[in-house]
Amino acid sequence: MVGGDDLIDTDLAMARAPVMAAGGIVLRRGAPPLIAVVRQRKRNEWVLPKGKLDDGETPKEAAHREVLEETGHEVAIHEFLGTLVYQSGGRSKVVHFWRMEAGGGPVRKLMNDIKAVDWLTLEDAIARLSREYERAFLIQIGPIAIAAAGLASPPAPVPPPATDDADAALQTLTPAEAASVDELRHGLLQKVKAWLRGEA
16 A cells, blocks of 8 residues: 555656657748747747657657647757757756758648648747747758758858957956856857758
């Protein structure tokens, strides 16, 4: 027989366990490329397409199913883009995102929880999202998704700063700050190289 304390411990563990979910940064090719955002019926908020994992489902399988249900579009799933973690209903929610591409028109009706789907430029999608943490995530991940799809035009070259300006800026750094900048620059370069090799 399970004692009362054991039931309380189980309830507490369940209350603390994070909610696992998955979704996609869903692109539609064009000039410019467009990103899907969906409007929830219950809260009337604009969000990225995502949802909770069903029993026995992998995050990637859940991401595919949820995007199909919420956008109505069949998608091709590409590389993993990152994880968003936030608080929802007193629990942590962990959402894994993949880059996805939608081809053609919708293949099914939107699920009942979703009121609408819009296809927007990256800037408009960021502005449309209702939740600050999703906006911050898309600001970081959106350009990576577009570049990975080969849809981004190369950035315009930025002229180097005048020598006097660069020298003045470097002179304001302490030796520790200068070393930290070099270390960050090296670490970022290594991460980009690993990502390009498909290791990240």
